[in-house]
Amino acid sequence: MEKKREWMLPVVLLTLIQASVAVEIQPSANPAAAGDNLTLSLSPPVSLTAGSWAVGSSLILTWVGDQVADFATHRGRASVNVVSGALTLSSITVADSGVYVMQSSNPTLKANTSITVFEPILNVRLEVNQTNLTELNSLLVMKCSVSSGSSPSFLWLNGSSEVRGSDRVQLTDGNSTLNIVNVTRYDHGPFTCVASNPVSNGSSSPQSFNIVYGPDHMALTVNGSLFVGSNLTVLCSAQSNPPAQFEWAFRGESVNQTGPLLELYNVTEDQSGPYSCVGFNNHTNRNNSVTSHITITSAGSTQPTVNTWLVSLLLLVRFLLSLPGVF
Known part of the structure:
Protein backbone atom coordinates (compact mmCIF):
# COMPACT_ATOMS: atom_id res chain seq x y z
CA MET A 1 0.00 0.00 0.00
CA GLU A 2 2.91 2.37 0.81
CA LYS A 3 4.40 1.76 -2.60
CA LYS A 4 1.18 2.90 -4.29
CA ARG A 5 1.17 6.23 -2.39
CA GLU A 6 4.81 6.87 -3.36
CA TRP A 7 3.83 6.39 -7.00
CA MET A 8 0.81 8.77 -6.76
CA LEU A 9 2.74 11.74 -5.25
CA PRO A 10 4.79 12.62 -8.36
CA VAL A 11 1.67 12.22 -10.50
CA VAL A 12 -0.16 14.82 -8.39
CA LEU A 13 2.83 17.21 -8.55
CA LEU A 14 3.03 16.76 -12.33
CA THR A 15 -0.67 17.53 -12.60
CA LEU A 16 -0.26 20.79 -10.62
CA ILE A 17 2.70 21.86 -12.74
CA GLN A 18 0.79 21.22 -15.93
CA ALA A 19 -2.20 23.19 -14.61
CA SER A 20 -0.06 26.31 -14.01
CA VAL A 21 -0.22 28.62 -17.06
CA ALA A 22 2.51 31.12 -18.00
CA VAL A 23 0.94 34.39 -19.09
CA GLU A 24 1.88 38.04 -19.34
CA ILE A 25 -0.22 41.15 -18.79
CA GLN A 26 -0.57 43.33 -21.88
CA PRO A 27 -1.70 46.93 -21.11
CA SER A 28 -3.59 48.90 -23.74
CA ALA A 29 -1.16 51.77 -23.02
CA ASN A 30 1.92 52.15 -20.83
CA PRO A 31 2.69 54.87 -19.95
CA ALA A 32 -0.96 55.84 -19.89
CA ALA A 33 -2.60 59.27 -19.95
CA ALA A 34 -4.77 60.41 -17.07
CA GLY A 35 -8.43 60.58 -18.08
CA ASP A 36 -8.17 57.66 -20.50
CA ASN A 37 -9.48 54.12 -20.04
CA LEU A 38 -6.92 51.37 -19.43
CA THR A 39 -7.36 47.68 -20.21
CA LEU A 40 -5.04 44.97 -18.89
CA SER A 41 -5.33 41.76 -20.91
CA LEU A 42 -3.68 38.37 -20.56
CA SER A 43 -1.35 37.04 -23.25
CA PRO A 44 -1.71 34.40 -24.51
CA PRO A 45 -5.50 34.42 -24.01
CA VAL A 46 -6.86 31.91 -21.49
CA SER A 47 -10.31 30.92 -20.23
CA LEU A 48 -10.83 31.49 -16.51
CA THR A 49 -13.54 30.58 -14.02
CA ALA A 50 -12.28 32.63 -11.10
CA GLY A 51 -9.59 35.16 -10.26
CA SER A 52 -8.64 38.46 -8.69
CA TRP A 53 -6.93 41.75 -9.55
CA ALA A 54 -4.93 43.90 -7.16
CA VAL A 55 -2.69 46.96 -7.36
CA GLY A 56 0.10 46.81 -4.85
CA SER A 57 -1.46 45.38 -1.69
CA SER A 58 -4.98 46.69 -2.45
CA LEU A 59 -7.58 44.41 -4.00
CA ILE A 60 -9.46 45.86 -6.95
CA LEU A 61 -11.97 43.03 -7.53
CA THR A 62 -12.47 39.28 -7.41
CA TRP A 63 -14.80 36.99 -9.36
CA VAL A 64 -16.10 33.45 -9.40
CA GLY A 65 -18.05 32.43 -12.47
CA ASP A 66 -20.08 35.47 -13.40
CA GLN A 67 -20.21 36.85 -9.86
CA VAL A 68 -17.96 39.92 -9.42
CA ALA A 69 -17.12 41.68 -6.18
CA ASP A 70 -15.36 45.04 -6.47
CA PHE A 71 -13.77 46.96 -3.63
CA ALA A 72 -14.44 50.52 -2.48
CA THR A 73 -11.18 51.98 -3.83
CA HIS A 74 -12.20 51.18 -7.42
CA ARG A 75 -15.96 50.86 -7.18
CA GLY A 76 -17.67 52.13 -10.31
CA ARG A 77 -14.35 52.40 -12.21
CA ALA A 78 -13.25 48.77 -12.55
CA SER A 79 -14.76 45.94 -14.59
CA VAL A 80 -13.54 42.48 -15.58
CA ASN A 81 -14.22 40.05 -18.39
CA VAL A 82 -15.06 36.94 -16.35
CA VAL A 83 -13.94 34.63 -19.17
CA SER A 84 -10.66 36.22 -20.34
CA GLY A 85 -9.83 37.96 -17.06
CA ALA A 86 -9.16 41.31 -18.79
CA LEU A 87 -9.42 44.24 -16.36
CA THR A 88 -10.67 47.66 -17.51
CA LEU A 89 -10.23 50.84 -15.48
CA SER A 90 -12.10 53.96 -16.57
CA SER A 91 -10.95 57.58 -16.19
CA ILE A 92 -7.60 56.65 -14.72
CA THR A 93 -5.59 59.11 -12.62
CA VAL A 94 -1.94 59.49 -11.68
CA ALA A 95 -2.83 57.67 -8.44
CA ASP A 96 -3.58 54.56 -10.51
CA SER A 97 0.14 54.12 -11.18
CA GLY A 98 1.54 50.95 -9.59
CA VAL A 99 2.18 47.24 -9.91
CA TYR A 100 -0.93 45.29 -11.01
CA VAL A 101 -1.21 41.63 -10.06
CA MET A 102 -3.65 39.12 -11.55
CA GLN A 103 -4.16 35.69 -9.94
CA SER A 104 -6.33 32.69 -10.79
CA SER A 105 -6.75 29.24 -9.24
CA ASN A 106 -8.41 27.62 -12.26
CA PRO A 107 -6.17 27.41 -14.16
CA THR A 108 -3.41 28.31 -11.74
CA LEU A 109 -1.60 31.46 -12.83
CA LYS A 110 -0.13 34.66 -11.54
CA ALA A 111 1.16 37.65 -13.51
CA ASN A 112 2.06 41.24 -12.80
CA THR A 113 3.04 44.44 -14.60
CA SER A 114 3.98 47.98 -13.62
CA ILE A 115 1.80 50.82 -14.96
CA THR A 116 2.69 54.53 -14.94
CA VAL A 117 0.01 57.19 -15.47
CA PHE A 118 0.95 60.75 -16.49
CA GLU A 119 -1.18 63.89 -16.45
CA PRO A 120 -1.20 65.31 -20.02
CA ILE A 121 0.57 68.62 -20.70
CA LEU A 122 -1.82 71.57 -20.93
CA ASN A 123 -1.40 75.31 -21.56
CA VAL A 124 2.31 75.89 -22.08
CA ARG A 125 3.11 79.51 -21.20
CA LEU A 126 6.22 81.62 -21.84
CA GLU A 127 6.98 84.69 -19.69
CA VAL A 128 9.78 87.20 -20.36
CA ASN A 129 11.39 89.96 -18.32
CA GLN A 130 11.38 92.46 -21.23
CA THR A 131 10.85 92.63 -24.98
CA ASN A 132 12.99 95.67 -25.90
CA LEU A 133 16.71 95.07 -25.44
CA THR A 134 20.07 96.60 -26.33
CA GLU A 135 22.77 94.51 -27.98
CA LEU A 136 25.61 93.49 -25.64
CA ASN A 137 23.98 95.41 -22.79
CA SER A 138 20.80 93.50 -21.80
CA LEU A 139 19.88 90.31 -19.95
CA LEU A 140 17.00 88.29 -21.40
CA VAL A 141 15.11 85.96 -19.05
CA MET A 142 12.42 83.57 -20.32
CA LYS A 143 10.44 81.21 -18.08
CA CYS A 144 8.28 78.32 -19.28
CA SER A 145 5.44 76.74 -17.30
CA VAL A 146 2.41 74.48 -17.76
CA SER A 147 -1.01 74.69 -16.12
CA SER A 148 -0.99 70.88 -15.68
CA GLY A 149 1.11 67.91 -16.66
CA SER A 150 3.15 65.27 -14.84
CA SER A 151 6.96 65.49 -14.91
CA PRO A 152 7.28 67.91 -17.82
CA SER A 153 10.60 68.26 -19.62
CA PHE A 154 11.42 71.48 -21.47
CA LEU A 155 13.09 72.26 -24.78
CA TRP A 156 13.70 75.71 -26.30
CA LEU A 157 13.66 76.67 -29.97
CA ASN A 158 14.98 79.83 -31.64
CA GLY A 159 13.14 79.67 -34.92
CA SER A 160 13.56 76.02 -35.88
CA SER A 161 16.91 75.56 -34.12
CA GLU A 162 17.26 74.04 -30.65
CA VAL A 163 18.75 76.39 -28.05
CA ARG A 164 21.75 74.88 -26.27
CA GLY A 165 23.75 76.09 -23.30
CA SER A 166 26.91 78.19 -23.79
CA ASP A 167 28.86 80.97 -22.09
CA ARG A 168 26.03 83.39 -22.87
CA VAL A 169 23.10 80.98 -22.76
CA GLN A 170 22.11 79.41 -19.43
CA LEU A 171 19.39 76.78 -18.95
CA THR A 172 18.28 76.43 -15.32
CA ASP A 173 15.41 75.08 -13.19
CA GLY A 174 15.26 71.83 -15.12
CA ASN A 175 15.53 73.74 -18.44
CA SER A 176 12.32 75.65 -17.66
CA THR A 177 14.24 78.96 -17.47
CA LEU A 178 16.37 80.36 -20.30
CA ASN A 179 18.79 83.21 -19.57
CA ILE A 180 20.71 84.98 -22.34
CA VAL A 181 23.47 87.32 -21.14
CA ASN A 182 24.57 90.26 -23.33
CA VAL A 183 22.02 89.61 -26.07
CA THR A 184 23.02 90.03 -29.71
CA ARG A 185 20.95 90.98 -32.74
CA TYR A 186 20.61 87.28 -33.55
CA ASP A 187 18.68 86.65 -30.32
CA HIS A 188 15.54 88.34 -31.66
CA GLY A 189 13.69 85.01 -32.01
CA PRO A 190 10.99 83.90 -32.36
CA PHE A 191 11.55 81.73 -29.28
CA THR A 192 9.23 78.82 -28.45
CA CYS A 193 9.12 76.60 -25.38
CA VAL A 194 8.14 72.94 -25.89
CA ALA A 195 6.99 70.99 -22.82
CA SER A 196 6.54 67.24 -23.00
CA ASN A 197 6.14 64.02 -21.02
CA PRO A 198 5.78 60.40 -22.20
CA VAL A 199 2.08 60.81 -23.08
CA SER A 200 1.79 64.35 -24.48
CA ASN A 201 3.48 67.58 -25.47
CA GLY A 202 2.62 71.21 -26.06
CA SER A 203 4.22 74.44 -27.29
CA SER A 204 4.01 78.03 -26.16
CA SER A 205 3.11 80.89 -28.45
CA PRO A 206 6.26 82.19 -30.22
CA GLN A 207 7.89 85.26 -28.68
CA SER A 208 10.04 87.73 -30.62
CA PHE A 209 12.18 90.60 -29.32
CA ASN A 210 13.22 94.04 -30.52
CA ILE A 211 16.98 94.31 -30.13
CA VAL A 212 18.58 97.68 -30.92
CA GLY A 300 39.52 116.58 -71.79
CA SER A 301 42.96 116.60 -70.14
CA THR A 302 43.64 112.90 -70.57
CA GLN A 303 42.40 112.43 -74.14
CA PRO A 304 44.87 114.77 -75.92
CA THR A 305 47.77 113.12 -74.13
CA VAL A 306 46.77 109.76 -75.49
CA ASN A 307 46.18 111.12 -79.00
CA THR A 308 49.58 112.91 -79.13
CA TRP A 309 51.36 109.72 -78.08
CA LEU A 310 49.58 107.75 -80.81
CA VAL A 311 50.43 110.35 -83.49
CA SER A 312 54.10 110.37 -82.50
CA LEU A 313 54.23 106.59 -82.71
CA LEU A 314 52.66 106.55 -86.17
CA LEU A 315 55.13 109.19 -87.46
CA LEU A 316 58.08 107.18 -86.17
CA VAL A 317 56.87 104.01 -87.88
CA ARG A 318 56.35 105.93 -91.13
CA PHE A 319 59.86 107.35 -90.93
CA LEU A 320 61.38 103.90 -90.37
CA LEU A 321 59.50 102.49 -93.33
CA SER A 322 60.85 105.23 -95.58
CA LEU A 323 64.48 104.39 -94.85
CA PRO A 324 66.09 102.30 -97.67
CA GLY A 325 67.15 98.80 -96.72
CA VAL A 326 65.35 98.73 -93.38
CA PHE A 327 62.89 96.05 -94.51
Missing part, protein backbone atom coordinates in the same frame (compact mmCIF):
# COMPACT_ATOMS: atom_id res chain seq x y z
CA TYR A 213 22.13 97.63 -32.27
CA GLY A 214 24.66 99.48 -34.40
CA PRO A 215 25.57 101.36 -36.41
CA ASP A 216 28.33 99.08 -37.71
CA HIS A 217 29.54 97.48 -40.95
CA MET A 218 29.38 100.88 -42.63
CA ALA A 219 30.09 101.27 -46.36
CA LEU A 220 30.18 103.97 -49.05
CA THR A 221 29.03 103.37 -52.64
CA VAL A 222 29.79 105.92 -55.40
CA ASN A 223 27.48 106.08 -58.41
CA GLY A 224 28.15 108.19 -61.48
CA SER A 225 31.11 109.37 -63.58
CA LEU A 226 34.25 110.71 -61.86
CA PHE A 227 34.86 113.39 -64.51
CA VAL A 228 34.60 117.13 -64.22
CA GLY A 229 31.07 118.30 -64.94
CA SER A 230 29.42 115.02 -63.97
CA ASN A 231 26.82 114.44 -61.30
CA LEU A 232 27.70 112.03 -58.47
CA THR A 233 25.73 110.31 -55.74
CA VAL A 234 27.43 108.76 -52.72
CA LEU A 235 25.37 106.25 -50.73
CA CYS A 236 26.14 105.53 -47.07
CA SER A 237 24.87 102.28 -45.51
CA ALA A 238 25.13 100.69 -42.08
CA GLN A 239 23.69 97.80 -40.09
CA SER A 240 21.55 99.44 -37.42
CA ASN A 241 18.27 99.01 -35.58
CA PRO A 242 16.54 101.40 -35.69
CA PRO A 243 18.02 102.77 -38.94
CA ALA A 244 20.98 105.07 -38.35
CA GLN A 245 20.96 108.83 -38.91
CA PHE A 246 23.74 110.08 -41.19
CA GLU A 247 25.84 113.24 -41.45
CA TRP A 248 28.48 114.04 -44.08
CA ALA A 249 31.94 115.62 -44.00
CA PHE A 250 34.42 116.61 -46.73
CA ARG A 251 38.12 116.92 -45.84
CA GLY A 252 37.12 116.71 -42.19
CA GLU A 253 34.65 119.60 -42.41
CA SER A 254 30.90 119.08 -42.02
CA VAL A 255 28.80 119.65 -45.13
CA ASN A 256 25.24 120.88 -45.02
CA GLN A 257 23.65 117.58 -45.95
CA THR A 258 22.17 114.72 -43.91
CA GLY A 259 20.66 111.37 -44.75
CA PRO A 260 22.11 108.29 -46.44
CA LEU A 261 22.56 109.98 -49.86
CA LEU A 262 25.07 112.73 -50.72
CA GLU A 263 24.41 114.32 -54.12
CA LEU A 264 27.09 116.25 -55.99
CA TYR A 265 26.20 118.19 -59.15
CA ASN A 266 28.54 119.43 -61.92
CA VAL A 267 31.63 118.39 -59.95
CA THR A 268 35.05 120.02 -60.29
CA GLU A 269 38.57 118.82 -59.57
CA ASP A 270 38.50 120.86 -56.35
CA GLN A 271 35.87 118.45 -55.06
CA SER A 272 38.40 115.59 -55.04
CA GLY A 273 39.28 114.37 -51.57
CA PRO A 274 38.13 112.29 -48.61
CA TYR A 275 34.40 112.06 -48.03
CA SER A 276 33.22 110.81 -44.65
CA CYS A 277 29.85 109.51 -43.50
CA VAL A 278 29.08 109.48 -39.78
CA GLY A 279 26.22 107.27 -38.52
CA PHE A 280 24.35 107.76 -35.24
CA ASN A 281 21.88 105.56 -33.32
CA ASN A 282 20.14 107.49 -30.55
CA HIS A 283 18.77 104.27 -29.00
CA THR A 284 22.19 102.65 -28.50
CA ASN A 285 24.01 106.01 -28.06
CA ARG A 286 26.64 104.75 -30.46
CA ASN A 287 28.18 106.22 -33.61
CA ASN A 288 30.49 105.01 -36.36
CA SER A 289 32.02 106.41 -39.53
CA VAL A 290 33.47 105.44 -42.89
CA THR A 291 35.70 107.45 -45.27
CA SER A 292 36.40 107.08 -48.98
CA HIS A 293 38.71 109.15 -51.21
CA ILE A 294 37.05 110.36 -54.42
CA THR A 295 39.19 111.71 -57.28
CA ILE A 296 37.58 113.96 -59.91
CA THR A 297 39.51 114.12 -63.23
CA SER A 298 39.14 116.21 -66.35
CA ALA A 299 37.91 114.14 -69.27
